[in-house]
Amino acid sequence: MRAFRNPAFDHGAALRVPPAHDVRNWRKLRLWLGEAGADAGETGVVTVDTPDGPQLARPGDWIVLSVGGRFHVACSAQRAAGDSHMSLD
Numbered sequence: 001m002r003a004f005r006n007p008a009f010d011h012g013a014a015l016r017v018p019p020a021h022d023v024r025n026w027r028k029l030r031l032w033l034g035e036a037g038a039d040a041g042e043t044g045v046v047t048v049d050t051p052d053g054p055q056l057a058r059p060g061d062w063i064v065l066s067v068g069g070r071f072h073v074a075c076s077a078q079r080a081a082g083d084s085h086m087s088l089d
Helices: 021-035 077-081
Strands: 014-016 038-039 046-050 052-055 062-067 072-073
Touching: 014 021, 021 038, 021 046, 021 062, 046 072, 052 072
Parallel strands: none
Antiparallel strands: 014 062, 038 046, 046 052, 062 072
């Protein structure tokens, strides 16, 4: 698993997981997540370190950086209607 560097960003921000083919926005997401994000081994999926443990985030999902400095994953409307987030526990 490869970790990413985390630059300084404002807290209370959110980024949407881009489609797998969107290279430019994947670079931004990886930079934003820093060490809290890692490749999940599946194209278009990232593992995010959250207070509840590692969570998978897929294209369309939102990753929120709380005021407390922790990341949270919110699934997209399509995923909420279908499958649920998979925890890596």
